[in-house]
Amino acid sequence: MKNFLIYFLFLCAIANAQQPVTLDYYLPQNSNYNKNIPTPKSIFHFELGEMHTDHTQVALYMNEVAKASDRMTIETTGYTYENRPLQLLTISSPKNLANIDAILKRHQAVADSGVNNNDVSDLPIVVYLGYSIHGNESSGTGAAIALAYYLAASDSPELEKTLESTIILLDPCFNPDGLQRFSTWVNSSKSKSLVTDPNDREFNEMWPRGRFNHYWFDMNRDWLPVQLPESQARIKTFRKWLPNLLCDFHEMGTNSTYFFQPGEPSRTNPLTPALNQVLTRKIAGYHAKALDKIGSSYFIEKNYDDFYYGKGSSYPDINGSIGILFEQASSRGHAQESANGILTFPFTIRNQFTTSLSSIQAAYEMRKELLEYQRDFYVKAKNDSKKSAVKAYIFGDEKDATRVNELAKILHQHKIELLKLKEDVTINKKKFDKNLSYIIPVEQQNTKLINAIFDRQTKFKDSLFYDISTWSFDLAFNLNFETTNSLAQAGSKYEPVTKNGLVSKKSDIGYLIEWTDYDAPKLLNQILSKNLRVRTTKQPFTSNGKTYSYGSLFVPIQNQEMDAEAIFNYLNKIITDYSIEITGVETGFTDGINLGNPSFVTLTQPKVAMIVGQGVDASDAGEIWHLLDQKAAMPLTKINIEQLQSADLNRYTTLILANGNYSGFSAKAISKIEQWIQNGGTLIAYQDAIKWLNDSKFIDLTFKNIKNEAKDVSYEKAGDYRGAQLISGAIFETKLDLSHPINYGMPRNTLPIFRNTSIIIEPNKSSFNNPIQYTKNPLISGYISKSNLELLKESVPFQSIKKGDGKIIVFTDNTNFRAFWLGTEKLLWNAIFFSNLM
Numbered sequence: 001m002k003n004f005l006i007y008f009l010f011l012c013a014i015a016n017a018q019q020p021v022t023l024d025y026y027l028p029q030n031s032n033y034n035k036n037i038p039t040p041k042s043i044f045h046f047e048l049g050e051m052h053t054d055h056t057q058v059a060l061y062m063n064e065v066a067k068a069s070d071r072m073t074i075e076t077t078g079y080t081y082e083n084r085p086l087q088l089l090t091i092s093s094p095k096n097l098a099n100i101d102a103i104l105k106r107h108q109a110v111a112d113s114g115v116n117n118n119d120v121s122d123l124p125i126v127v128y129l130g131y132s133i134h135g136n137e138s139s140g141t142g143a144a145i146a147l148a149y150y151l152a153a154s155d156s157p158e159l160e161k162t163l164e165s166t167i168i169l170l171d172p173c174f175n176p177d178g179l180q181r182f183s184t185w186v187n188s189s190k191s192k193s194l195v196t197d198p199n200d201r202e203f204n205e206m207w208p209r210g211r212f213n214h215y216w217f218d219m220n221r222d223w224l225p226v227q228l229p230e231s232q233a234r235i236k237t238f239r240k241w242l243p244n245l246l247c248d249f250h251e252m253g254t255n256s257t258y259f260f261q262p263g264e265p266s267r268t269n270p271l272t273p274a275l276n277q278v279l280t281r282k283i284a285g286y287h288a289k290a291l292d293k294i295g296s297s298y299f300i301e302k303n304y305d306d307f308y309y310g311k312g313s314s315y316p317d318i319n320g321s322i323g324i325l326f327e328q329a330s331s332r333g334h335a336q337e338s339a340n341g342i343l344t345f346p347f348t349i350r351n352q353f354t355t356s357l358s359s360i361q362a363a364y365e366m367r368k369e370l371l372e373y374q375r376d377f378y379v380k381a382k383n384d385s386k387k388s389a390v391k392a393y394i395f396g397d398e399k400d401a402t403r404v405n406e407l408a409k410i411l412h413q414h415k416i417e418l419l420k421l422k423e424d425v426t427i428n429k430k431k432f433d434k435n436l437s438y439i440i441p442v443e444q445q446n447t448k449l450i451n452a453i454f455d456r457q458t459k460f461k462d463s464l465f466y467d468i469s470t471w472s473f474d475l476a477f478n479l480n481f482e483t484t485n486s487l488a489q490a491g492s493k494y495e496p497v498t499k500n501g502l503v504s505k506k507s508d509i510g511y512l513i514e515w516t517d518y519d520a521p522k523l524l525n526q527i528l529s530k531n532l533r534v535r536t537t538k539q540p541f542t543s544n545g546k547t548y549s550y551g552s553l554f555v556p557i558q559n560q561e562m563d564a565e566a567i568f569n570y571l572n573k574i575i576t577d578y579s580i581e582i583t584g585v586e587t588g589f590t591d592g593i594n595l596g597n598p599s600f601v602t603l604t605q606p607k608v609a610m611i612v613g614q615g616v617d618a619s620d621a622g623e624i625w626h627l628l629d630q631k632a633a634m635p636l637t638k639i640n641i642e643q644l645q646s647a648d649l650n651r652y653t654t655l656i657l658a659n660g661n662y663s664g665f666s667a668k669a670i671s672k673i674e675q676w677i678q679n680g681g682t683l684i685a686y687q688d689a690i691k692w693l694n695d696s697k698f699i700d701l702t703f704k705n706i707k708n709e710a711k712d713v714s715y716e717k718a719g720d721y722r723g724a725q726l727i728s729g730a731i732f733e734t735k736l737d738l739s740h741p742i743n744y745g746m747p748r749n750t751l752p753i754f755r756n757t758s759i760i761i762e763p764n765k766s767s768f769n770n771p772i773q774y775t776k777n778p779l780i781s782g783y784i785s786k787s788n789l790e791l792l793k794e795s796v797p798f799q800s801i802k803k804g805d806g807k808i809i810v811f812t813d814n815t816n817f818r819a820f821w822l823g824t825e826k827l828l829w830n831a832i833f834f835s836n837l838m
Contacts, residue, residue: 048142129249130249223309256329286359318448320378322370329348400436407473499579534603
């Protein structure tokens with residue numbers, strides 16, 4: 001009888017899940033609604049939550065609502081890689097919208113002035129509401145649709161009063177490309193009679209899933225690096241408005257409930273003011289009250305943290321704002337069984353909509369408190385910077401204008417003031433060329449953000465991190481970086497740099513190109529694509545008083561398909577897209593070795609493929625795709641694991657295995673790869689792919705095994721103990737053998753490397769086979785347990801193994817991390833172009 005009752009209640013729950021909800025399910029019932037404002041159903045032809053809206057529908061609805069309402073305006077702030085518009089609605093009272101430029105100017109002045117008596121009593125508060133940065137967390141965008149309708153149509157006196165003192169920036173979808181991919185999946189898998197079984201196809205997206213953008217990036221990690229067009233658009237909005245409150249709406253596991261910040265108290269970045277967390281907790285009270293009213297469960301101060309400033313909920317915290325993360329248990333479809341009963345898509349939308357309203361209410365009622373907090377944040381920042389013994393940071397690189405200017409571009413997007421140098425400067429034996437360096441004054445509005453970008457920490461209150469534990473940008477770019485107590489060498493203000501590459505002169509002998517600039521691989525690929533022969537040097541030499549290091553390129557004139565005039569004209573045409581000098585030589589009789597020396601080796605144009613699909617880490621694979629496609633215009637063939645067995649690998653010189661699990665390879669596929677390597681192919685493998693290669697007998701490496709014995713650890717704390725053994729993201733120093741082809745073009749014999757794996761390789765017995773090796777004291781910044789640090793010392797993150805006529809090249813560390821670790825990206829390029837030299 002008991003089992004029958006449970007089964008009956010289960011059937012009732014499914015039956016209730018089948019019932020389509022109406023708009024009333026989401027909306028407050030204490031107001032009437034303007035009939036001139038289009039409802040979601042009038043545009044979609046289905047009730048909100050009955051289907052998943054794709055981005056085309058979302059964009060159409062937002063345009064129609066904005067057109068019909070005098071409370072909102074809409075703009076397109078940018079476009080995604082797939083050319084979808086990034087929309088932003090500005091919502092307030094008609095009076096405020098008519099005066100929006102003046103309000104913006106006054107709001108900016110709060111941060112600009114740095115004066116603690118700046119009166120903010122009559123200034124509207126600014127709230128930025130952003131949804132679904134992970135495309136398969138679509139309840140956020142569903143809530144944005146309901147919110148846009150409510151804010152446009154409700155005649156509530158309370159709402160009208162709120163809008164008189166509030167500017168709402170509504171970003172309905174941070175990730176249009178991912179949302180489009182996910183909505184297509186779930187809608188095409190939906191049954192008329194909803195299937196709630198978690199095993200159903202609807203709840204199990206195929207790789208790479210809708211979480212990511214076009215290039216499979218997790219965009220909620222890109223607020224600080226701003227490498228993606230979606231990020232650049234939203235950072236521009238943030239810097240323009242400096243919102244007082246930013247709300248970032250996400251989803252989590254189906255069997256959870258609802259989370260909102262504050263997160264784990266011990267995992268807050270120490271650079272975040274204590275008052276920030278006090279205000280965050282006070283705002284949490286509004287969410288709790290609102291969710292209590294509709295009977296929804298929730299929790300705070302667990303699982304999530306406020307440490308890495310590259311996320312939507314934490315970036316505001318270092319900019320005088322309050323960032324709030326919301327995590328709703330995900331239906332991952334239309335209705336799914338969970339530990340808390342049948343979880344429906346409409347239910348998830350309602351929770352997100354409810355806390356959107358409570359966020360607006362909190363901002364309105366705490367308006368003066370939040371405005372004063374932001375004002376005082378910048379006052380304190382200005383006062384602290386005045387007292388600082390360090391007056392400026394200087395960064396630069398003598399040989400690489402591109403890396404220097406790429407970092408400058410990022411800082412400029414964050415509204416950080418940069419100055420040029422008046423003349424060359426040397427600090428601690430590091431030379432800063434006035435044309436290839438910048439100085440950052442400490443005393444400026446965004447001094448706290450500067451500290452966060454270049455911060456280095458090795459001591460922590462907590463050993464657990466939701467994301468990475470460090471991200472120092474000078475190390476990521478591998479630039480010379482120093483502090484100075486003087487601004488005497490500061491010159492004019494930074495202006496975005498245009499490319500200024502040139503060909504020095506026409507030559508009948510050939511042209512030399514240094515391999516030191518970040519864009520050199522792109523230039524080499526472009527020249528090779530023109531069927532021009534290019535050679536690289538395995539030894540340094542001097543030409544006309546200038547020293548060319550390992551890996552420098554030589555484009556000879558003799559025996560090319562193009563004549564001397566055509567080559568000169570072609571090089572002149574393409575070099576305008578670079579900050580590189582192509583030097584025409586007068587003679588091949590150079591010092592050290594001559595240009596015809598056997599140490600110059602002819603290069604072939606790479607044909608690169610990468611295995612993708614189930615088991616492969618989509619983000620790591622996406623970073624490689626993005627690097628080759630966006631940064632070097634090099635075609636990359638992406639081969640699905642299932643397709644490998646029938647693919648002709650002989651088309652490719654290089655095959656890449658990104659971090660992932662490759663145990664699904666068939667015996668035939670493994671044999672095919674092995675034969676291809678034997679015939680001269682280069683296989684490049686990252687992280688977990690190395691272990692698979694070792695297990696599959698492709699290679700024979702010795703790993704250092706991490707043995708952590710838990711002593712005096714309770715069962716309750718077992719998870720924390722295991723988490724503390726992870727290397728979640730820290731920076732370590734390596735020493736380089738610059739004569740090895742893997743290190744060609746590196747500016748110095750040490751290199752900071754980002755590591756987020758516990759795979760540690762013993763060095764080869766022959767020292768020359770260890771061209772990259774961790775130093776005796778490798779930790780530069782970030783967290784690592786003492787036992788893991790001991791194991792890492794003098795281990796190696798790279799090995800090149802000859803196999804027949806081919807090579808297997810392995811990296812334990814991600815050389816392309818989040819597209820902003822420019823300092824190590826050249827390692828992959830060297831593996832692609834110079835593998836035959838290893």
